[in-house]
Amino acid sequence: MHYINMTSPVGTLLLAATDIGLAGVYFEHHKHFKGSEGWHLNPEHPVLLQAKQQLDEYFAGERQVFDIPLDLSAGTAFQQEVWSALREIPFATTQSYAWLAQHIQRPHAVRAVGAANGRNPVSVIIPCHRVIASSGALTGYAGGLENKQVLLELEARASNKQVYGSSQKQLFSLA
Structure with missing residues (x-):
């Protein structure tokens, strides 16, 4: 595995790749x-x-879609299915874990979908940060909820969408 570190608005990221493609984007x-x-x-x-x-x-704020070759071979078939579906959530939009489970035609697998979402090794590029609770609450992000909020706010600003929120939690409208 090859890697580099990069500075970003969410702190230092470690990027990892094989000769096949990008295999990891990890927060500090x-x-x-x-x-x-x-x-x-x-x-x-x-x-x-x-x-x-x-x-x-x-x-x-200059890119909304990534076109990097990926190496997701470390994931199970189910995880890869979830990660593939995550890539279908458009920039600056959010979906619920229940929507994601329904989208992959496994409506009763919401918790398993959440677990697979949390194991996404290629954060940001595979946009697991765009998945929120059905209530609109920000939940479950391996890189930290503060980073999830920063990413969603960054996308909202870049697309000129309105961000709703209180001082306690941010809610993002479902597209």
């Missing part, structure tokens, strides 16, 4: 990150350079 205190021991720092890896460029464009 990512809940499910197991560490980079045995990985190779490789600031010249083409997939990592492409990922960094596209993430920089995203954070600058």
Whole structure:
């Protein structure tokens, strides 16, 4: 595994790639990150350079869709199905875990969908931050709820959508 670190509005991100594609985007205190021991720092890896460029464009409000090759082989078939469905949630919109379960035609698998969502290794690029509770509350983000809120606010600003919220929690309208 090759990796680099990059600075972003949500702190330092670790980007990891195989020769197949991007395999990880991890926050500093990512809940499910197991560490980079045995990985190779490789600031010249083409997939990592492409990922960094596209993430920089995203954070600058200049990119809404990523077109980086991915290597999701570490996930189960079910997780990969969920991660694929996440990529269908448009920029600056949110959907519920229940919607996601229904979307993959497993309406009774809401908790399993939530678990797979939380295990997404390619944060931001596979937009698991766009999944919220049916009530509109921000819940369950491996990179931290504060980062989830920052990402949703960034997308709302970039698309000129209105963000609703109180001082206690932010709610984002479903598109």
